[in-house]
Amino acid sequence: MVMAETKNKNQAYLEMDDKYVNPVLSRSARIVAERASGSYIYDMNGDAYLDLSTGIAVNSVGHCHPKVVAAAKAQLDELMHTSVTVHHKRYIELSKKLTEIAPSKRLDSVFLTNSGAEAVEGAMKMARYVTGRPAIINFRGSFHGRTMFTTALTTSKLYYREKYEPLPGSIHTALFPYEYRSHFRGQPEKVVDEVFENIDMLFHQFVHPEQVACFLVEPIQGEGGYIVPPQGFLPRLRELADKHGIMLVIDEVQSGFARTGKMFAIEHEGVEPDIMLMAKAIAGGLPLAAFISRSDLTHKWPAGRHGSTFGGNPVSCAAALATIEVMQEEKLCERAHKLGEMMMSRLKAFAKGKDYIGEVRGRGLMIGIEFNDKDGGPSKELADKVAERCFEHKMIVLTCGNAGQVIRLIPPLTMSDSEAEKALEILEKSMTF
Ligand SMILES: Cc1ncc(COP(=O)(O)O)c(C=O)c1O
Incomplete structure (x- = not known):
């Protein structure tokens, strides 16, 4: 899934990327990271993106601890x-x-x-x-x-x-x-x-x-x-x-x-x-x-x-x-458990009565949200739409699943309560259809 292109300062690098980087390497968000700290990645415009992808589960202690x-x-x-x-x-x-x-x-x-x-x-x-x-x-x-x-x-x-x-x-x-x-x-x-x-x-x-x-x-x-x-x-x-x-x-x-x-x-x-x-x-x-x-x-x-x-x-x-x-x-096991329980119960409550959200599942801060189409089958379309909307709100999430029907949340385990609150608000907005 490729998200909407961000113009301006990222642009020159994105054009070079298109020219020189083997196109087999797909990236989810079309921004150029200049630096990162804690739960945020900053692009070349200085825009901050809340990162719920952590370089695919890598930056668990936050970026550049x-x-x-x-x-x-x-x-x-x-x-x-x-x-x-x-x-x-x-x-x-x-x-x-x-x-x-x-x-x-x-x-x-x-x-x-x-x-x-x-x-x-x-x-x-x-x-x-x-x-x-x-x-x-x-x-x-x-x-x-x-x-x-x-x-x-x-x-x-x-x-x-x-x-x-x-x-x-x-x-x-x-x-x-x-x-x-x-x-x-x-x-x-x-x-x-x-x-x-x-x-x-x-x-x-x-x-x-x-x-x-x-x-x-x-x-x-x-x-x-x-x-x-x-x-x-x-x-x-x-x-x-x-x-x-x-x-x-x-x-x-x-x-x-x-x-x-x-x-x-x-x-x-x-x-x-x-x-x-x-x-x-x-x-x-x-x-x-x-x-x-x-x-x-x-x-x-x-x-x-x-x-x-x-x-x-x-x-x-x-x-x-x-x-x-x-x-x-920093007791990050306890943190992952506590924050994970909080996020998962809020997401489960949000999903109630919405047939297009099939399941919210996971353990700790490894959380998946599976989307359904009208017939109850896996919906890549909805998962992609949610990821795109999150990106429009300057938050990065990834998809997974055999059909790409799942949004996966892999935030830094060091994420603050207020960052978690912001992430949930963006997710709830993005998952409202
Ligand atoms: C469960 C699992 N095993 C192995 C790998 C491969 O790791 P790497 O990309 O570092 O080669 C991944 C990567 O996503 C993974 O999720």
């Missing part, structure tokens, strides 16, 4: 890059920190990468190597990245896959419990039962469970539509994984780092992953990602079997250490 900026600047003066030639202390400190905040004490061994997709790739290589099994089971509606292998693992939209065939194989896709669009809407246990019947069918028709290295799943689907699976789905998946010696890989790239009111969304389910993926908000805006696992597993993966030139860059690691400190000092 002073502590994160200071840590990165100090690190720049000290050490910028080493790669795998030598050890460096920020990599080691951050690895230790990630094991301390991980949802289980048994997750005690860390590998750092540059992007979420690279973390997924590394984790898939590890799962195959360590189990000696080829197959991976992913879920319908998932998003795991844009590299060739993660494209094969992504099923949120055909648009991300078509014309890239042949894609890597040995990937089998199970149903995800998307209750709102299920024929068992209102019966969450049946929605979950259907998923496990579907996996059982995969085991009988496509791949023997002993050939499966891992299940790869988002604890809350992001790009797929901000879909929270019914309680019980993830614990049951853990049980099934254990029964067959299959690893459970949890993708917290979008849901992690306090976004849902806990440091990681999987904590809401009390489930222990074998591998957990982290990225996006980890370094407050600098590129960094990670996967964490158990040392009894990682020690089965010999040195040099995987690596990265830039992964675990010292400046990104310093920013990540500062970001995690900010999240803890």
Whole structure:
């Protein structure tokens, strides 16, 4: 979706962008960001945009948090890059920190990468190597990245896959419990039962469970539509994984780092992953990602079997250490929970009696609003219209969902009460038809 063009000072740059930037790179809002601070992005005219997109769930501590900026600047003066030639202390400190905040004490061994997709790739290589099994089971509606292998693992939209065939194989896709669009809407246990019947069918028709290295799943689907699976789905998946010696890989790239009111969304389910993926908000805006696992597993993966030139860059690691400190000092889990509850209950009250708003859902400050057409089907048209209207009111929101029918709200967790109030007012105006 491309929004209305803003003329004047942005214009010269937008024209250069049109000329020099590969047009495959789509941007949601047609403004040129000059600077950003807290909850706002400022364009080249000096206009302030309230940012409920946070660079797709990255700027969770707000744009350019002073502590994160200071840590990165100090690190720049000290050490910028080493790669795998030598050890460096920020990599080691951050690895230790990630094991301390991980949802289980048994997750005690860390590998750092540059992007979420690279973390997924590394984790898939590890799962195959360590189990000696080829197959991976992913879920319908998932998003795991844009590299060739993660494209094969992504099923949120055909648009991300078509014309890239042949894609890597040995990937089998199970149903995800998307209750709102299920024929068992209102019966969450049946929605979950259907998923496990579907996996059982995969085991009988496509791949023997002993050939499966891992299940790869988002604890809350992001790009797929901000879909929270019914309680019980993830614990049951853990049980099934254990029964067959299959690893459970949890993708917290979008849901992690306090976004849902806990440091990681999987904590809401009390489930222990074998591998957990982290990225996006980890370094407050600098590129960094990670996967964490158990040392009894990682020690089965010999040195040099995987690596990265830039992964675990010292400046990104310093920013990540500062970001995690900010999240803890400013109690951003509690903040996400409290503000999320407030926003969600107000949005639910607003949606009452409006058939075109199908569902308001989410956890913490990971909130999705799903729109319906006249027949109750998914409405991209309405979601786009709402996003456009928000932009006219100088607020940036993104859409998601298999048909683009969901508005996703991913504000900074540091957003003030008055900013939240302003965001809700703009949303309510924009969602009035
Ligand atoms: C759940 C999930 N996994 C993986 C990725 C890929 O991350 P990146 O864009 O950093 O490669 C994304 C990106 O949106 C994501 O939401």
